Amino acid sequence: MTLLPFSFDQALCQLIAGPVSVAQEPDAILTSLVQGWGNALWVAQPEYLAACLQACLQSPGPVLECGSGLSTLVLAAAARQTGQPLWVLEHQPRWWQQLQGILHMYQLSAQFPMAPLQDYGPFTWYAPPLAEMPTAFTRVICDGPPGSTPGGRYGLLPVMRERLAPDCLILLDDIERPDEQAIAARWAAELPARYHIAGQDRPYGVIQVLNSSA
Ligand SMILES: C[S@@+](CC[C@H](N)C(=O)[O-])C[C@H]1O[C@@H](n2cnc3c(N)ncnc32)[C@H](O)[C@@H]1O
Numbered sequence: 001m002t003l004l005p006f007s008f009d010q011a012l013c014q015l016i017a018g019p020v021s022v023a024q025e026p027d028a029i030l031t032s033l034v035q036g037w038g039n040a041l042w043v044a045q046p047e048y049l050a051a052c053l054q055a056c057l058q059s060p061g062p063v064l065e066c067g068s069g070l071s072t073l074v075l076a077a078a079a080r081q082t083g084q085p086l087w088v089l090e091h092q093p094r095w096w097q098q099l100q101g102i103l104h105m106y107q108l109s110a111q112f113p114m115a116p117l118q119d120y121g122p123f124t125w126y127a128p129p130l131a132e133m134p135t136a137f138t139r140v141i142c143d144g145p146p147g148s149t150p151g152g153r154y155g156l157l158p159v160m161r162e163r164l165a166p167d168c169l170i171l172l173d174d175i176e177r178p179d180e181q182a183i184a185a186r187w188a189a190e191l192p193a194r195y196h197i198a199g200q201d202r203p204y205g206v207i208q209v210l211n212s213s214a
Pocket residue numbers: 039042043044066067068069070071072090091092095143144145146
């Protein structure tokens with residue numbers, strides 16, 4: 001496992017000790033985490049992490065993350081506070097193994113199955129262990145699978161639709177990319193959902209599923 005800098009360790013311990021107070025003033029802690037984590041273009045940025053932290057702290061039910069990394073540690077710290085289940089899908093065995101080690105080192109936990117990518121015909125997406133998973137996720141943090149996957153992140157909707165709570169909130173990273181914009185618009189039309197772009201430094205999509213039974 002790569003040695004993480006001391007500043008990263010301090011910031012993560014601070015987050016774990018008080019995720020609610022970090023959520024109130026997230027900038028310094030989340031910036032230290034992002035800088036210490038490295039992984040250049042692949043890591044979520046502080047603004048998106050702050051939104052994920054808030055969303056997870058306010059989640060009334062289980063949280064699903066698609067694509068693991070630094071965000072998984074942030075979500076696991078929040079889930080420890082709320083007691084809500086956190087499920088994380090990851091397709092790369094070595095990345096999964098590293099993350100498992102770091103979660104263990106900080107005594108954080110998540111339901112973290114290896115979920116290989118599967119060809120569903122029109123798109124490719126994770127093969128989640130549906131039989132073991134919650135029936136109604138109230139938050140989805142969507143930063144995977146990688147953009148090079150056929151269909152990108154679209155598969156969340158057809159594969160997990162029956163497992164999204166009627167008022168589920170989805171946070172989609174990388175919305176500056178035309179592919180992610182097309183996916184968010186398609187989800188919004190098909191769910192149906194309301195969709196807007198948030199964030200100033202590196203925008204992300206906010207997709208609010210509309211409760212059709214309300
Ligand atoms: C955008 S990354 C997820 C990043 C995560 N949300 C974070 O905050 O670190 C999506 C997927 O890319 C893969 N990945 C992560 N880092 C990578 C790298 N440096 N090169 C190639 N793939 C990577 C992992 O399988 C991960 O689930």
